[in-house]
């Protein structure tokens with residue numbers, strides 16, 4: 462019987478399914494619900510020292526539906542980090558660890574470009590009992606206007622410097638969460654690893670404008686008649702997330718063996734998760750999926766992932782982590798391999814035809830007459 466249990470950066474998870482930072486981890490009530498339903502770990506909604514600077518608007522979501530209108534495939538949000546006071550969060554972290562001492566609770570943190578602020582938030586969260594950190598270098602909307610989130614994450618030098626501050630202050634494992642809104646996601650990932658981060662999480666949301674309303678001519682989500690580009694998530698982003706996870710995992714293999722990767726982006730099923738693990742993910746995070754299907758989706762995801770493992774006779778997640786990375790190569794190599802295969806096939810066909818060559822006039826057939834003639838011509842060469 463295969464097992465989903467895994468140890469990542471010393472954190473013992475019953476399964477690789479982690480609540481991604483966002484509404485599904487936004488207060489004690491929902492975090493404890495996630496543990497009760499069996500999630501492997503919870504990353505709380507991103508917090509900062511001064512929540513009074515965080516002011517949300519409504520509406521703040523816009524959805525892209527299938528043509529049939531029966532399923533959400535893309536989800537834009539212009540939601541900020543948590544607008545709940547830091548003190549309340551510390552209290553809730555403590556209560557959560559009291560109730561679920563074995564539950565892996567990860568604090569997602571974000572601060573301004575200030576060493577003391579990052580050190581303070583790390584130290585206070587650790588004192589409240591969190592098990593690890595995720596550094597939000599990746600929120601693509603709102604916060605970058607304050608030079609936070611993706612404004613830091615798109616600059617590898619700042620990622621390295623700020624991660625370095627955190628690594629000096631933190632005793633617990635640290636994952637740096639990457640923005641996909643860059644040309645090469647490996648550059649900031651490499652910077653985080655250089656600074657000593659144990660892991661990288663990818664991806665956060667993709668900057669987007671979901672739709673323009675053809676009646677009002679206003680882009681959505683429309684707030685007081687206006688909007689601002691938001692962050693796109695849900696299954697529509699999965700192919701982009703898979704590509705970026707593949708790139709980071711390949712880099713980890715070559716340059717930082719042993720460092721970890723938490724894969725995120727449009728994961729809704731155990732089979733989705735299997736694909737991300739095959740491309741090098743140690744854990745798989747779900748955010749929008751929980752908003753679509755609810756916390757109990759984790760049970761079905763575990764069953765599906767176990768069924769996949771049973772089918773392929775994998776006993777542990779490590780048995781197939783990164784296995785599909787071996788099947789990526791350059792386009793030039795694809796062309797070379799295809800040409801080689803076709804040449805081999807042609808040579809085999811020629812050999813088969815030669816074997817079938819008419820050796821007595823009684824062997825001529827009406828159907829293969831032309832081929833038989835050709836074979837005899839080749840045979841004379």
Ligand SMILES: Cc1cc2nc3c(=O)[nH]c(=O)nc-3n(C[C@H](O)[C@H](O)[C@H](O)COP(=O)(O)O)c2cc1C
Pocket residue numbers: 481482483484506507536538540541542543569597600638664665666693694695696698725726727728746747748749750
């Ligand atoms: C409504 C909403 C709020 C989010 N808030 C945060 C946040 O506070 N911090 C963070 O790091 N990521 C946040 N995210 C990004 C998710 O954690 C995740 O990286 C992204 O949505 C892609 O995964 P998904 O397709 O499973 O949602 C948020 C996403 C959504 C949809």
